[in-house]
Amino acid sequence: MRALASLAVCLLLFCSPAWAQFGGNPEQQDHSQLPHEVLLSATVEVSQVIPQKSPDVTKVPQQERELFARLLTHKTSVAFNDLPLHNALKQLSEQAGIAIRIDEIALAESALSSSEKISLELENVSLYSVLKWLLRESELTFFIDVESIVVTTPAEAEIHLKTYFYAIPELIGNPAYYDEVIEAITSVIEPDSWEELGGPGSIAPFRNGLMISSSHEIHALVDQLFAGFCHFQTLPGTPYPTASYSVSLFPQRQREILRQLRTTEAKLAPTPHTWQAVLQQLRQQVAGPILVDEFALEVNNVRLPESVSPFPPEPSSLARTLDIITTDNDLAWFVAGDLIVITCEEEWRFRQTIELYPVRDLAWKGIAITNPQFQARLNPATKYPFPTAASSSPQDATFEFPDFDSVVELLTTTVDPESWEELGGPGSIYAFTSQADCLVISQHRFIHEQIQSALEQVRERQQPVDIDNLLAEVRKHEAEVITRTHNVQRYSEEKPLFSREDLQLIAEQLKKQIEPESWDGKQTYILPLNDAIVIRNRRDVQRVVSDNLVKLGVIRSQNYGVGFGCGAGPRNNQLIPQINDSSAQPTPASPQVKTLGGGGVF
Numbered sequence: 001m002r003a004l005a006s007l008a009v010c011l012l013l014f015c016s017p018a019w020a021q022f023g024g025n026p027e028q029q030d031h032s033q034l035p036h037e038v039l040l041s042a043t044v045e046v047s048q049v050i051p052q053k054s055p056d057v058t059k060v061p062q063q064e065r066e067l068f069a070r071l072l073t074h075k076t077s078v079a080f081n082d083l084p085l086h087n088a089l090k091q092l093s094e095q096a097g098i099a100i101r102i103d104e105i106a107l108a109e110s111a112l113s114s115s116e117k118i119s120l121e122l123e124n125v126s127l128y129s130v131l132k133w134l135l136r137e138s139e140l141t142f143f144i145d146v147e148s149i150v151v152t153t154p155a156e157a158e159i160h161l162k163t164y165f166y167a168i169p170e171l172i173g174n175p176a177y178y179d180e181v182i183e184a185i186t187s188v189i190e191p192d193s194w195e196e197l198g199g200p201g202s203i204a205p206f207r208n209g210l211m212i213s214s215s216h217e218i219h220a221l222v223d224q225l226f227a228g229f230c231h232f233q234t235l236p237g238t239p240y241p242t243a244s245y246s247v248s249l250f251p252q253r254q255r256e257i258l259r260q261l262r263t264t265e266a267k268l269a270p271t272p273h274t275w276q277a278v279l280q281q282l283r284q285q286v287a288g289p290i291l292v293d294e295f296a297l298e299v300n301n302v303r304l305p306e307s308v309s310p311f312p313p314e315p316s317s318l319a320r321t322l323d324i325i326t327t328d329n330d331l332a333w334f335v336a337g338d339l340i341v342i343t344c345e346e347e348w349r350f351r352q353t354i355e356l357y358p359v360r361d362l363a364w365k366g367i368a369i370t371n372p373q374f375q376a377r378l379n380p381a382t383k384y385p386f387p388t389a390a391s392s393s394p395q396d397a398t399f400e401f402p403d404f405d406s407v408v409e410l411l412t413t414t415v416d417p418e419s420w421e422e423l424g425g426p427g428s429i430y431a432f433t434s435q436a437d438c439l440v441i442s443q444h445r446f447i448h449e450q451i452q453s454a455l456e457q458v459r460e461r462q463q464p465v466d467i468d469n470l471l472a473e474v475r476k477h478e479a480e481v482i483t484r485t486h487n488v489q490r491y492s493e494e495k496p497l498f499s500r501e502d503l504q505l506i507a508e509q510l511k512k513q514i515e516p517e518s519w520d521g522k523q524t525y526i527l528p529l530n531d532a533i534v535i536r537n538r539r540d541v542q543r544v545v546s547d548n549l550v551k552l553g554v555i556r557s558q559n560y561g562v563g564f565g566c567g568a569g570p571r572n573n574q575l576i577p578q579i580n581d582s583s584a585q586p587t588p589a590s591p592q593v594k595t596l597g598g599g600g601v602f
Helices: 002-014 017-022 055-073 085-096 104-109 127-136 154-160 179-188 216-233 251-263 275-283 294-299 318-327 372-378 404-414 445-461 467-478 500-513 539-551
Strands: 075-084 099-102 117-126 141-145 148-152 162-167 202-206 209-214 245-247 290-292 331-335 340-344 353-358 428-432 438-443 481-487 525-528 532-538
Touching (some): 055 117, 055 127, 055 141, 055 162, 055 216, 075 085, 075 127, 085 099, 085 127, 162 216, 179 202, 179 209, 179 216, 179 428, 179 438, 209 216, 216 245, 216 353, 216 438, 245 251, 251 318, 251 331, 275 290, 275 318, 294 340, 318 331, 353 445, 404 428, 404 438, 404 445, 438 445, 467 539, 481 539, 500 539
Parallel strands (some): 099 148
Antiparallel strands (some): 075 117, 141 148, 162 209, 331 340, 353 438, 428 438, 481 532, 525 532
16 A cells, blocks of 8 residues: 555656646746646546436426415405404415415314414415414414415424525535535524424535525525625625625515614604504504514413503604503514514514624725635634644634624624523524625614614724735735644554655655745755654745645645635725615515525525
C-alpha cells in the first residue's frame, strides 16, 4: 500500500494537471483554481447520465399544492349557528366547489363525532381560515388528498404528511452546506413539528437541495422562508433596504391589517361600555373580521368581561385600543393571517409570527465585500474556520466580520429578555448568513415592533468602518508569519496515506513553485513528519500551500459554504441603509404555485 501511495504521488505530480502547478513559469501559475479534471486513463470516457423523466408521477403532488393555494386565495363568508359539523362542511363544500369528506373511522377511534354542533360567523376570509376555525372547537384538522379535503384527527393527519424536494443551490452553496438552511427552518417554523423534538416532520439533504416531509401549511412557510432568503441575497448595497420580510400564509394581508390597526384612530361611543358594544364598534372599523376564540377561553377557564375597564383614552389607535381592552382582562389579540383573533393569554403565548430582518449593514459594519476570498479572510474563526479544518494551528480570520453574534446579543439582551427561549420564553432567533445576511426571528407582534425600533435606532447612530484603515489592517494581518500543522490523510488509524519521503518530495516542489523567495529554511519552512506536515510562512502563502495540499489529496478540505449566494452589494464599498417603512413586503399578496423544484410562494 505504501508503494501505491508513492506511485500516486508521482502520478499526481508528473502525470496529472496538478503537475502544471509545479512546472513552467511560476509567474504564470494560478494556484487558486482547482484542477478541472484528472487524467485517469487514455481510454476512459466520462459522460452524463440523463434520466428519463415521468411527469405523471409528480402530477398528484402538484395538484395538491394547487388545491392548497386555492384554499388560501378563495374568499368566502359563513354564518353557522349551532349547526351539525357535517352539515356545515357540506354547505362549505357546495359553496366553494371543492370536495370535502370526513374520515369517520378516525373520528370514531378518537370518540369524536361529525354530528357535534358548531357555530362560526366570518365574512370575506379565506377558505383555509374558515376550515381551521370551524374545526378548532371539535379538535379536528384536515389534509389534502389529491383533489379533495379530508377532515380528520390531528393524529391521523400526521400520517399523511407531504414530501417535496426543494432545489436551492443558491442557498446551500457549492460545496453544499446544508446545516445552516436546515437549522433556520427547524428553529423558527413550528419547532415542535420536527423529528428532533419528537414531531413527525423530517428534512434530508441531497445534492443541490432538501427533501422535506411535513404538512402543507409548513411547506408554504418553507416556501416563504426560501423566497425571503433569495430576496435578501440580491439586495443592493446603496441604498441597502432594511424592511423586514414576513413569513406567513398571508404575508401581505397580515401586514395590511396590522398597518391599519396601528395608523387608524379608534372611534368609540362614550356609552355604553359593555364588552359586546365595544367589540361591535371595533368590528365596523377594522380592516378584517374579529373572531373571539371561544374554545381557548373555555379550555383555560377565562370568561369575557361584562364591561370594558379601563376604557381607552382618546386619541388611541385601533391597535392600542385592542391592547387596553384585552390586557387587563387576561386576554390578548393577534392577527391570524386574514382575521383578528381575541383569545386568552395562554393561547396567545404560542402565536408568534416570523420575520426576516436584513442586517448586512450591521453585521458587516457598513461595508460591502463581494470577493469571496476577501470575505473568507474576514469571517470569524468561531463560525468559519480556515478551509483545512485538519489544521491544529491558529485560524485564518482577520477580524470579527460578519459579527452576527453581537446583533443577536443586542436584541436578546435588551428587547424583553424573558421572551426569548434562552430564558424560557417562546421567542427564537437565528442568523442566516449565506449572502442573505439576515436574522430569522419568531416572536410576538409587539416584540417585533420593538426589534424594528431598536435596529433603526442603531442605524441612525452607527459609525461605519473606515475602509482604508480596514484594508491596511488586512494587509498587515496577511503578512504575519504563522505556523500551521496539518494532519495527513490516512489509510487507517495506524497508517498514513503518504510516507514521510512522499511528503518531502511534495514539500520541495511546493517551495519551488509557490513564492520561492519566501522560504529560508529557518524562519519559514515546510517540515514533513510521519503523519503530519508543518508549514511556517506568511498567511497568504499558507493559504496557497494549503489549497494545493488539498488538491493533491494530502490533507482533507472542509468548506463551510461561506460566500455563496444569488448576489451581493458593490465590491469593497460602504453599505448605506435605506431607512423606510418596515412594512414593505416584496412578496405578492396572492399565492403563486410553482414547480416542486423550488416550491411555491404563499
